[in-house]
Amino acid sequence: MRSNASRLVMALAMCAAIGSGLFTGATVEGQSRTPAGTDGFREDVLPVLSKNCLRCHSDRQQAGKLSLEGFRDGALASERPEVWQKVLDKITTGQMPPRPMAPLSSADVGAVSEWIRTLPGIAEAAAGSAATADPGRVTARRLNRAEYNNTIRDLLGVTIRPADEFPIDDSGYGFDNIGDVLSISPMLMEKYINAARVVARAAVFGEPYAEKPGLLVSLNPKKMQDDLHAKGNETPYSMRGTLYATYHFPVDAEYEFRWRYGNYRGRGKPVGPGRPFASAAAAAPAPPDGADQPAAAARGRGAGRGAAPRRPLTDEERKAREEKLRAAFPPILMAFSIDGKTVATDMVEGDGNFDYAHGDNIVRVHLTAGDHQLRVSWPDLANHPNPFGLINADGRQELFVDYMRVLGPYNPSPAPPAGYRKIFICGEPGRYSPACVRQIVANLMTRAYRRPAKESEVQRLLELVDDVQKHDSVEQAIRLAIEFVLVSPNFLFRIEQDSATAGAYQLSDHELASRLSYFLWSSMPDDELFQLAVQNRLRDPEVLQQQVGRMLSDEKSSALVKNFGEQWLNLRLIDRTKPDSDKFLAMDDELLDDMRRETLLFIRAVMHENRSILDFIDGRFTFLNGPLARYYGIKGVDGESFQRVELDGEQRSGIVTHGSILTISSYSTRTSPVLRGKWVLDNLLGAPPPPPPDNVPALEDTDVGTAASMRERLEQHRANPSCAVCHDQMDPIGFALENYDAAGAWRLKDGNFDVDTTGTLPDGRSFAGARGLKALLRADSAAFVRHFTEKLMTYGLGRGLERGDRPFVDHITKEAAGDEYRFLSVVTSIVKSPPFRMRSKGGSL
Structure with a gap:
């Protein structure tokens, strides 16, 4: 059965890879056809190109990897409408010619634009309507990793996530749900087979667990900030000493949590700027249990010189000493929460020598099977103004969790797993009639294949079930049926059947x-x-x-928030582009996670509150907790929980001023107006600049901030004409965001230089700062609305958009404009559009 399933899937994948056929138009017999768009090219278009474009876009220069030199007559030019579509977009938006070249006259723009719009393809897209245009065709799509995990959850009620161990999905057009790139390999097929076995067992009998309670996991926080992503049993680094993690529990039961905290208050602070040690391994050793550091040091200095032995402390002296150590620092609350609900607290008192030999904190909690969020923290530290001030001279945090051990399960529930009734929809355990078994199998296949199961399919699987029942239970037979279904192409692929009609x-x-x-x-x-x-x-x-x-x-x-939002905005890069912790002392993994959560909560609010998508540009609200609010310099927000915050729009508003976006569009040690400008052009306006030409020298940045400002260095870089073409578009946008450092914090100076946030676009529009940039984007919101619609439509369809989709995009944006571009209007218009509801007849799946 295993090899048959493999062959079926591989065959289907090969079919899905076959391209659709091309079609050509016919001409009337005996007549020659003049290609559309040839008239007027030599007279109206070629002179404009020769005067303004061919100096850079020649066969030799190929600025932006584009040459127009080969188009010497209209017949040749009309064969490449995709090139002229790009030309049309550039000249109508004023991006070409670039500064300092003079812009095209309105007459030249009109002449070239008018000719381009007569070309085949472009002319059809311009003249077409959403009612008559081709809706396109989508390749059969394999479930990606997120879809696989979610589907088995909703199909079988299991909470495990086997697809997390699958190979990373390929991406196309910015998303990992594009049918054309979701291939299947022998390794992935083996993963599918193994996952089917594990999932089927968990669905019918529950996840396996040890008969006797024991250690399940030991969670260990990172000891320092680094460039690596916490994985496995390692938890993210927090200067506030927090331990937080998501852990999967196999069964409804009681679980015991044991954690030990470290209290290193009073150990001394760093002298001078920067971090005192490269790692915790270089730190001074801890004192012995119950030791008084000054007294121990004095004894060490006096040893061997005839000093009299120190007499033991009396009970009163010991009590006085303990009280002094206890009173050295105010008590602070430590809280353990699960899924945001506090389940245990403790007061931590004194300095590092008080109660040094304390044992583990222990609590037992009943939990349901599945993922749960664990967190041990000192909530009051969320309001600390400077988290680096919580770091001692030896590199350790003042307060931290050393480890957490999870033990269990204790008293596991004997009840069937939560999804049992999703599968066994009739009968009782051990008592299933043949009619009931048929009903179970038919229901399973219908839901798994997402269509009514064919009688032949049901009968084939029933034969397998009957064979197993001859020597085993119905439950075991259904478990094998689930395995069969989970490796079927009908489950792994979303297959849409061709119609017999043309x-x-x-x-x-x-x-x-x-x-x-x-x-x-x-x-x-x-x-x-x-x-x-x-x-x-x-x-x-x-x-x-x-x-x-x-x-x-x-x-x-x-x-949708996570899978669309993270990929549209490139948020998945945040773990790969961490700011340098030696330069940005307030940065740790916990703050980066807070930044990511802020942006996801913002997207969620736009979606769930049905707000205008223009709020992505300058929405005057966000979601902050105490640490992130203090990092931004926003007052009135306390505690660890996120809350909605209204903004005045001066320093923060819209996603371009989110710390997550500012961080991923920077280098680890400095800002990059180029990267930030490119991010805005690509992710918000859909106008990504072309790749840089070959052999372009890197920006000299070793003395940025000391000998020269970033603006001065980039102006020198733009002196090269081949560089200026793209940098004149990107750099002004990036300069507007220079009030934010590479870690997203507000600043007024970059090293020794005042920050200059002014910029001028190639079309002559000028602005200053993030507020001016957002005003400009809002004033020209059509570009953003169109690009957002195209991205959401690409994600929803699972394919890239083509020229034939332009009428549909036009119609969707027009419909959304009537409702102030609200999120629900955009989504509803996409779902009602022909590309979503219909499919073109093609040559193959």
């Missing part, structure tokens, strides 16, 4: 339900979607609109 056709209701659920939930349809599909009601526009609203308000829509 041209475009409507998707079936079940196919539409799958498109909708994987778009908004990254998972399979739920019972309500299945029921509407069975009733053939889902294609009703009113029903479809109602379902979009329902699904976006469901907690499962957090998958």
Whole structure:
């Protein structure tokens, strides 16, 4: 069965890789056809190109890897409409020619634009309407890692995440759910087979666990800030001493948590700037249990010189000494929480010598099977103004958790796993009639394949179940049936059937339900979607609109926030581009995680509150906790919990001033106006600059901030004409964000130089600072709205957009404009559009 399943999947993958056929137009017999767009090229277009463009876009220079020199007549030019589409976009937005070259006259822009719009493809897209345009075709899509985990959760009720161990999914057009790039390898097939075995066992019998309670895991926080991502049993570094992690518990049971904290208050602070030690290993050794450091040092200095032995302390002296140590620092609350709910507290008193030999804190808690968030922290430290002030001279935190050990399970529940009834929808354990078994198998296959199971498919699997039942239980037979289903191409791939009719056709209701659920939930349809599909009601526009609203308000829509939001904004880079901790002393892993959470909460608010997508540009609110608010310099926010904060728009508003975005668009040691400008052009406006030419020298940045400012260095860099073409677009945008350092903190000086945030775009528009940049983006919001729509549509369809999709994008943005570009309007218009509801007849899957 294993090799048959492998061959089926590999064959399907090969079919999916076959490209669709090309078609050509016919001409009337006996007549020659003049290619559209040839008239007027030599007279109106070529002179403009020769005067303004060919100096850089020649075969020799190829600025932006583009040469226009070969287009000497209209016939040749009309064969490359994709090139002229780019030219049209550049000249109509004023990006070309670049400064300091003179801009094209309005007459030249009009002449070139008018000719380009007559070209085949471009002319069809411009003249077409959403009612008549081709809806396109989507390749059969393999479930990516997130979709696999979510689907087995909703199909079988399991909480394990086996796909986390699968190979990383390839990305296309900025997303990892694009059918054309989601290939399947022999290694991945082996992972599927192993995962099917583990998942089926957990679904029917529950996850395995030891008969006797024992140590499950020892969680150990990182001892210093570094460039690595915490993984395995290691937890992120926190200068405030917090231990936090997500851990998976195998069964409903009691679990014991044992953690030991370190109290190193009063050990001395660093002298001078910077970190005192490269690692905790270089720190001074800890004192012996109960030792009085000054007294121990005095005894060491007097030893061997005839000093009289020190007499033992009396009880009163010992009590006085302990009281002095206890009173050296105020008591501070330590709290242990699970999923945000406090389950245990303790007061930590005195300096590092008080109660030094304390044991582990221990608490036992009943938990359900699945993932739970664990956190041990000192909540009051969330309000500390300077976390680096909590670091001692030896490199250790004043207060920290040394480790946490999780033991169990104690008194595990004998009840079936939570998803048992998702599978065994009839009968009772040990008593399943043949009719009930057939019902279980048919229901399993229908839900797993996301369509009604065929009778032949059900009968084939029933034969396997019957064979197993001859020598084993019904439960074991169903477990093997689940394994079979989980390695079937019908489960692993989202397959849409071709229609016998020519041209475009409507998707079936079940196919539409799958498109909708994987778009908004990254998972399979739920019972309500299945029921509407069975009733053939889902294609009703009113029903479809109602379902979009329902699904976006469901907690499962957090998958859209995370999977779309993180990839659109490049948030997944935050663990790979950490600021240098030696230069940015307030930075640690916990603060970076807070920055990421701020941005995800902001996206969630835009979505769940049905706000205008223009809030991404300059929305005057955000979500902060005490540490992040203090890092930003915003007052009135205390504690570890995130809360909504209204902003005045002076220093912070919109996502471009989020610490997460400012960090990922910088180098580890300095800001980069180039990277930040490129990020805005690419991620917000959909106008990414071309790659730099070959052999361009790197920016000289060794003395930036001391001998020269960043602006001066970049101006020298732009003196090269081949560099100026792109830098004139990127650098002004990046300069506007120079009030934020490479770690996202506000500043007024860059080294020895005042920050200059002014900039002028190639089209002559000038602005200053982040506020001026956002005003400019808001004034020209059409570019952002269109790009956001294209990105969300690409994610929802699972394919890249083509020229033929332009009428649909135009229609969606027009519809959304009537509702102030609210998020729900954009999503609903995408879901109602022909590319989402329909499919073109093609040559193969």
